[in-house]
Amino acid sequence: MLPFALKAVWFGLSASGTLSCWVVLIALARTINIWWLPLLYCSVVTALEGIFCLGMIYHMDPFQMPDAFRLAQIFVISFSALVLTGVALTFIWATTASVIWPESVNGSAKSTLSWRHVYFIPLLVIPTVFAVAQIVLVVTLDAYAPSDNFHADVTGHLWICLLGYAGMPMIESIPCFCLTVYAGMRVAR
Structure with a gap:
């Protein structure tokens, strides 16, 4: 079992990191005059860290957590991580597309990072589909037994x-990597 002091330090670092994220990304939003991307990122990080930090109620001990809370932690952490991946994908796509197809933007950050409806796919559709599929499998296969960890996680059927x-996130990063390499080669020409 992990010592409680380590869990308390981890809690403090998580909470302070979340607050720092808000300060930095609000400053970024003011600078580039685009609010949707930084606010979405901060909100999702807050949900991710919030459900993690709520585990302190149970001393960050999954053996003390009720089943409903463990399932909530698994779902919120998974969904939040997938949405954060979607935010990164959206940012990479927007900035790289402005290099590959410069005629599609006027060169400003506001034009490059402006909202497009296609962003619903990485920001909402993919996270929802996979997080719901994961939680359904976790419940169906009873794969959420407590383990010696800071938070509840999938314990059986690790696939x-x-x-x-x-x-x-790894699978979603492959097309972004390819797009970035292509953009880099285009800039190098």
Whole structure:
């Protein structure tokens, strides 16, 4: 079992990191005059860290957490991680697309990062589909037994983790990597 002092330090770092995230990204939003992306990122980080920090009620001991809270932690952490991946994908797509197709933007940050309806796919559709699929499998296969950890997580049938933060971000990063390489080659020409 992990010592409580370590859990308390982790809690403090998580809470202070979340507050710092808000300060920095609000400053970024003011600078580039785009609010939707930084506020979405901060809100999702707050949900992610919030459900993690709420575990302090149970001394961050999954053995003391009720089943409903453990399931909520698994779902919110997975969904939040997938939405954060979607935010990164959206940012990468927007900035790289402005390099590949410069005629589609006027060169300003506001034009490059302006909202497009296609962003619903990485920000809402993909996270919802995979987080719901993961939680359905977790409940169906009873894969959420308590373990010695800071938070509740999938404990049985670990392949289920691949639908959440352990697999989908890697898979989603592959097209972004290819797009970035292509943009880099285009700039180098």
